[in-house]
Amino acid sequence: MNMPQKEYMNRQEDTCFRRGIRITLNKKGEDIYVKSRHPVKYGCYSEIETPEAVFQFNLNNEIVGMQGQQDNWPSSLEWLKRTTGNDWVYYSTGGYSGTYESFGKDFLTEPIHFKIPSPYNEIYKAIGEYYVPNFSYISNSVLGVDPFNETSVQNLISSWYDILNTSLQPSCDFPEPFASFINEVLKITPQILQDRANKLFNIIGSRPSVLPPDTRHVDYNVIPLSLSEGCIYKCAFCEVKNNRPFSTRTASEVEKQIEQLKQLYGHNLLNYNAIFLGDHDALNSNKDFIIENAEKAIKQFGLRNSCMHGCSLYLFGSVDSFLASNDSFFQQLEKIGCRTYINLGLESADQATLDYIGKPISAKQVIESFKRMMYINQEFNNIEITANFILGDELPPEHYSTFFQLAREGLDHPQNKGTIYISPFFSTMPSRSMLFYFNQIKRLSRLPTYLYTIQRL
Numbered sequence: 001m002n003m004p005q006k007e008y009m010n011r012q013e014d015t016c017f018r019r020g021i022r023i024t025l026n027k028k029g030e031d032i033y034v035k036s037r038h039p040v041k042y043g044c045y046s047e048i049e050t051p052e053a054v055f056q057f058n059l060n061n062e063i064v065g066m067q068g069q070q071d072n073w074p075s076s077l078e079w080l081k082r083t084t085g086n087d088w089v090y091y092s093t094g095g096y097s098g099t100y101e102s103f104g105k106d107f108l109t110e111p112i113h114f115k116i117p118s119p120y121n122e123i124y125k126a127i128g129e130y131y132v133p134n135f136s137y138i139s140n141s142v143l144g145v146d147p148f149n150e151t152s153v154q155n156l157i158s159s160w161y162d163i164l165n166t167s168l169q170p171s172c173d174f175p176e177p178f179a180s181f182i183n184e185v186l187k188i189t190p191q192i193l194q195d196r197a198n199k200l201f202n203i204i205g206s207r208p209s210v211l212p213p214d215t216r217h218v219d220y221n222v223i224p225l226s227l228s229e230g231c232i233y234k235c236a237f238c239e240v241k242n243n244r245p246f247s248t249r250t251a252s253e254v255e256k257q258i259e260q261l262k263q264l265y266g267h268n269l270l271n272y273n274a275i276f277l278g279d280h281d282a283l284n285s286n287k288d289f290i291i292e293n294a295e296k297a298i299k300q301f302g303l304r305n306s307c308m309h310g311c312s313l314y315l316f317g318s319v320d321s322f323l324a325s326n327d328s329f330f331q332q333l334e335k336i337g338c339r340t341y342i343n344l345g346l347e348s349a350d351q352a353t354l355d356y357i358g359k360p361i362s363a364k365q366v367i368e369s370f371k372r373m374m375y376i377n378q379e380f381n382n383i384e385i386t387a388n389f390i391l392g393d394e395l396p397p398e399h400y401s402t403f404f405q406l407a408r409e410g411l412d413h414p415q416n417k418g419t420i421y422i423s424p425f426f427s428t429m430p431s432r433s434m435l436f437y438f439n440q441i442k443r444l445s446r447l448p449t450y451l452y453t454i455q456r457l
């Protein structure tokens with residue numbers, strides 16, 4: 001049985017200190033996702049602080065975050081987050097030293113020069129967030145260094161459970177409800193967390209190899225619900241595709257998933273306000289099926305009663321499924337009352353580039369999709385269509401000129417919707433050069449333009 005929001009929100013924060021350990025129950029972080037220059041905790045959680053580290057736990061008493069406290073921890077601004085797929089993701093400032101800016105060049109006798117330190121500038125310009133998520137698996141990121149090489153990070157990942165076990169035993173030194181909380185925390189071993197992640201992948205059919213880039217707006221905290229699997233193109237260049245042909249789930253399969261997900265997420269459902277309708281082209285499903293299941297899932301998961309304000313839906317679409325979606329579908333989507341993001345893999349408006357990367361669509365379809373994206377974004381307040389394009393040194397110059405015809409010459413003023421995510425195409429180009437070219441594209445684009453960070457569930 002899940003905890004009613006009111007019951008949890010009425011609980012007072014409570015702290016206990018024993019043997020140099022602090023335990024705080026019923027903590028409440030931000031209740032709205034923000035773009036912050038400082039580390040932020042979201043939703044309802046509890047915290048344990050030992051001399052080695054600070055640990056956060058969700059409403060199921062599963063560990064969800066930690067930060068080393070010893071001198072060798074890379075930065076007091078950086079931390080580790082555990083995802084529902086049981087990955088540890090390291091949030092870093094990107095290792096940049098900051099930029100130098102001048103003020104008053106034309107009207108002060110002596111212009112003021114100052115430094116804007118990281119993470120206040122480059123990272124935000126590149127990915128739209130103040131922190132770079134770093135993964136222990138291969139991704140496409142061109143930013144920062146690898147924090148998983150740091151001994152302090154490796155040690156905390158491998159020994160967090162032992163640290164807690166050693167520090168917290170015997171739990172009877174702590175009064176209630178702290179002693180019970182400790183017992184619950186220690187029951188959930190790293191193996192149990194891995195089993196729960198595997199159970200999640202079984203419920204939804206498989207592990208999503210990539211989340212829509214727009215899920216960054218909720219710090220990638222989405223409940224996955226598979227409406228379909230596979231995609232219709234199987235592009236040669238794509239490293240996240242699966243080999244399964246596109247197929248749609250039945251209504252009863254989706255209903256079963258919702259029930260099982262509710263059980264698995266348990267009390268911690270209260271911390272979620274977003275759903276990822278999977279997987280690679282959910283928009284290619286029957287349109288009534290999408291609307292019905294989105295509404296059902298929002299209701300069943302209780303997203304409107306979440307600790308986190310607002311509610312959002314994320315899905316991927318293809319050129320074909322997008323062009324086949326009529327206005328009436330978007331009107332129904334708009335009426336759901338959630339913010340919906342649909343991400344399209346357009347990749348290039350140049351036919352030679354599409355052929356080179358093995359994407360079986362035409363430049364004409366890409367141009368048509370881009371124009372329809374602008375139209376939908378203008379007509380519907382709660383919907384944002386976003387698009388992915390590639391960047392690479394071996395692509396023909398026409399790839400870039402056709403991009404600017406759409407994202408610059410085709411628009412008479414800068415827009416705040418229709419985000420473009422640039423994916424580095426496999427290449428020998430060093431990260432720094434890639435960033436240089438990305439910055440040129442970003443400067444000329446009249447749409448919000450960021451690097452696409454591929455994160456799995």
Ligand code: SF4
Nearest residue numbers: 231233234235238241
């Ligand atoms: S880019 Fe999208 S459509 Fe193409 S293979 Fe990958 S997942 Fe499928």
